[in-house]
Amino acid sequence: MAEKASPSSNSISLKTVDGKIFKVSPAIANQMLTIQPLIKDSDSSTIISLPDVAAFHLTKIIEYLEGKPAAAPSAVDAFEAQFVKDLSPEELKGLLIAVGYLKVNGLVDLMANTVAKLIENKSVEYVRKFFGVVNDFTPAEEAKCRQEHAWAFDGVDED
Amino acid sequence: MQNERRRRRRRSGSEEKEKRNKFFINDNIDILTEILKRLDGPSLGVSSCVCRLWCTLTHNNDSLWEYLCFRHLSTPPPPSVRAMVAALGGYKRLYMVCVRPVLSRLGESERVRKRVWTRDDEVQLSLSLFCIDSYESSNGSDNSASSLMFLCNPVNV
Numbered sequence: 001m002a003e004k005a006s007p008s009s010n011s012i013s014l015k016t017v018d019g020k021i022f023k024v025s026p027a028i029a030n031q032m033l034t035i036q037p038l039i040k041d042s043d044s045s046t047i048i049s050l051p052d053v054a055a056f057h058l059t060k061i062i063e064y065l066e067g068k069p070a071a072a073p074s075a076v077d078a079f080e081a082q083f084v085k086d087l088s089p090e091e092l093k094g095l096l097i098a099v100g101y102l103k104v105n106g107l108v109d110l111m112a113n114t115v116a117k118l119i120e121n122k123s124v125e126y127v128r129k130f131f132g133v134v135n136d137f138t139p140a141e142e143a144k145c146r147q148e149h150a151w152a153f154d155g156v157d158e159d
Numbered sequence: 160m161q162n163e164r165r166r167r168r169r170r171s172g173s174e175e176k177e178k179r180n181k182f183f184i185n186d187n188i189d190i191l192t193e194i195l196k197r198l199d200g201p202s203l204g205v206s207s208c209v210c211r212l213w214c215t216l217t218h219n220n221d222s223l224w225e226y227l228c229f230r231h232l233s234t235p236p237p238p239s240v241r242a243m244v245a246a247l248g249g250y251k252r253l254y255m256v257c258v259r260p261v262l263s264r265l266g267e268s269e270r271v272r273k274r275v276w277t278r279d280d281e282v283q284l285s286l287s288l289f290c291i292d293s294y295e296s297s298n299g300s301d302n303s304a305s306s307l308m309f310l311c312n313p314v315n316v
Contacts, residue, residue, distance in 0.1 A: 055224065067255070089283065093184070096190060096194075097187055097190060099248045100187060100189060100190040100193070107263075108193060112190070112193040112194050112197055113197055115194050116194050116195075116197035116198050116202075119194075119198070119202065119206075120198060121199075121201070121202060122202070122205070122283070124205055124208045124209055127205065127206060127209050128209055128210070128241055131184040131185075131209075132183070132184075132210055133184065133210050133213075134186060134210065135209075135210055136210050136211050136212075137208075137211060141211075142208065145207060145208045145214055146208050148207075149204040149205070149207050149208055151201075151204060151259070152201040152202075152203070152204025152205050152207075153201070153204075154201065156201070156205060
């Protein structure tokens, strides 16, 4: 995708954590709110390093920003649905972190909604496993917490 | 010997990189919050029991419950409501006392829920019930016959 960006003098160079350099137009880069202040002061020789973003994630982010239809909400919905459909849960989680770090317009919403849907109506154990979170409660603390939230455990899906 | 050392250095470098690229939700509280505020009520309750961090977040961040109370509404109530709800015990309390009982009675049907709960009257109703509850508990009266909280109980029509 990055190759498509015009190699004009005002394109912005972004370097991912795995060492790849992407050239993007200012219009695209400006939608990544975290790097916005850096863009104003940069010229064509500046390379902006993104320590928390891998090449795969940046490719996806650029694909989203370039491909998102400008008008018609129904076209946007269809585009977004297809965009997340192509991602595995692992990729979704990684992309969510990258998107959160860059504060990408519109994409934070889409990714967080998608991940939230994946853990809705699931058991505590499922959520822990999904995110790789270690249970650091003592048995007594966990029992108390579950007691307090007993109302939430009706209708939870089987693992 | 030197080659060996170089190879080892390269290997530990890539391991480090791998570790850095690995996804740890608990290192990214902002993002975790973005996910939590999009969950439905029971899922948020379940999330409280995942680990200490999640438990603390759901207890201390009342705005998560604010999103939850108004997630079905097309236009959320004005920000001025926030101070009032905080004074009456916060959004978690509002959800538990007034929103959840009504929602669970509306049943599983998302369609019915959307039709009913998006109306502004329903916000007014839950906020009114909340005021009544708060007033009654501040009076210390547990005389259920005179309590207006019967409005929260199931009725057969």
